[in-house]
Amino acid sequence: MKNIYILLTLAAFIIVPTGISNAQELVVNGDLELWDDPNNPTSWDNAESISQATTPIHGGTYSAGHTSSDSGTQDFQQNISSIVGGANYTISYYFLDNVTDAKTRIWSYWLDGTSTIPDHAAELRPGTYSSDNPDWQLFTVALTAPANANGFRFEVRVYHEDNNTGGLVYYDDFSFMAAGITPEPSNYPTGFDALAMGISINLAWTDAIGGQLPNAYLILASTEDNITAPVDGTAVADDVDLSDGSGALNISYGVEQCTFFDLESNTPYYFKIFPYTNGGADIDYKNDGTPPASTATTADVTIIESENFNDGWGNWSRVSVSGEQVWEIDDE
Template structure:
């Protein structure tokens, strides 16, 4: 065991005082790691059960032995308890932001999300979660897991808990919610409802979703895990009472999705769903929006894209990290690290042939990051390139996109309209230049080219092109640009579908303060003033 300094001893005494009435205390005294490398392993907890951990280090202690969960690790950093008998009432623990990135840590009990803790630039500050209520009977396990790839390294210690205290759970809710509706906007579907009223209010709702109208009915005492991915034809979301909205994103074109909502009280084995009578249902159909070309470079190849070097020995390359969310991406620079020298370069990254003849509108979106000084990367389009490898044999037109401000900030390009270039032979390209006096490094990821076969007034693509978000990713202050002042309000939703904020838009430029939000992925849904149609855009909070 490491030497116990006076300050550490004081902290430990304080922790013991704070949990003097707890049924159990885990100080991680048997956690074996003490270095700065990330390891997977197991150890015996102080209750005798076997704890497991993945991608954790041990050199950022709170009091002596302390697991520190890593940032953007594969597999995701996690600490899971052994089986705890007799259930779980409440618990609390100490945590600390280990480095510069803020904490965003989820806590699950038997796969049910019961808590989340965060920090805000508080490196080295020891915080306490406060009491987190579980109230789950029977055998339980507790899991501490990073919320997303951007969640910062976090040390956890002094986990104190009480056993399930019994008592009388709340009865099932009296009534269902009303006015349950579904609205398709692009490839997303927004759900809205009016909260249930009555003698017994729900604590949450479970929404089942799927491509079949035959949807599950929840069973008392059986919690349902969140699943927002409908690519397999089914999913579910637990939404808190008071939210009155949810969203499912990135859905398939030409597909009808069905939804049903049930209110419930309590959690875990005490979950009590209202299932008598008729539960509210809704459905919506995603229109004729098709993915024409999509490339994320996650297989470490260029996919269908072709790099062409015209000047210089430096070339476009696929790198296995540093992309959006720590995934692979493509990179171009004129800097040679071996000789510490910058060379003049001229390089293209050209799409495959895009046959847009059957589409009435099309667009491209992508993410870009940049650092250092030099020329900007250009986005170009051509309708007469022959694909033969000589880009100068064709006519190319520059397209405007939202550029990264630098500092490796990943920025969404915005919706870049290709409708004016629709035809049977279209190419788009990323064009890079630099001289021997300066070279920006550019990275590109998550390229998506979409087409729509039926377009009317206020089409999804037209609407998306009318509005922009900057910066994205953001540290919290977001500028909304709506040059024609077409949109009345914006709703910000978490990736789970729950609404976290609604803001009215009254001008061409609006500043929105989202600094209270946790790091992660959000969706911003904008509502048109006249048609009430909606369009959604992704926002990343760092």
């Protein structure tokens, strides 16, 4: 019995709850300890008017000085990949501004490929600047990546102050930390409603509430009443082409609406909405119970010509109306 007791005790120590993940740092050389040369820290993509500094420092041996210029805004930037839409991240860095001829602020974007995403403008592109202070200041914010984000442009800027230039602000210890995995959302959203507008259907809902809020929602669409719940660990990509009878959209928490366009006329469409946390292989849907569902039928219209111009001009021809022509109204 003594041996059995020891084995059971060891087993108790190695059993850990599933669904817990360590945080992961995504900024490379965020502590600015590695430099290719005195003006270019290693792994940073853009370093305008940046210089290596040994004092002041927040940690380690080096910081980065950023000099204001009369030629305009100067950028310091690193593009981060492997962002997961719907996942939680903490963004932070230290700055020191104690001069009257320079000021700084963050000016960052979520990315979808190379395209910027406008979400979180107040946090990532504020309207205010730094103010003079002899001490290091911490910028930090926790955000949920938009559902369509797969990258992040971590950028800070320096500006001249009151037309005075040549001042230095300093940065150190940049961090972009992926948070641990969060549990499944506590509840479904409410008031899920579909409304046909011609051959488009608008969907609206009220965000879910409860102990664990979702990061985003998956809306599934079908021309048949046969929608099945998504599977945990398998993310579903956006599919806005319902010509094959099914589609999907991922919508961030807080948006509370979306639209499916260019649908077949006089056709019923069925929809279900599933809140989720995390993303990628860690995505965790609320897929138990009865998900909210709605249906709407598009207008009974005859479409003579349809062209969304997404892939060119289609059957349309470009006509220029510039010139000295005189245009008149013929009311006969």
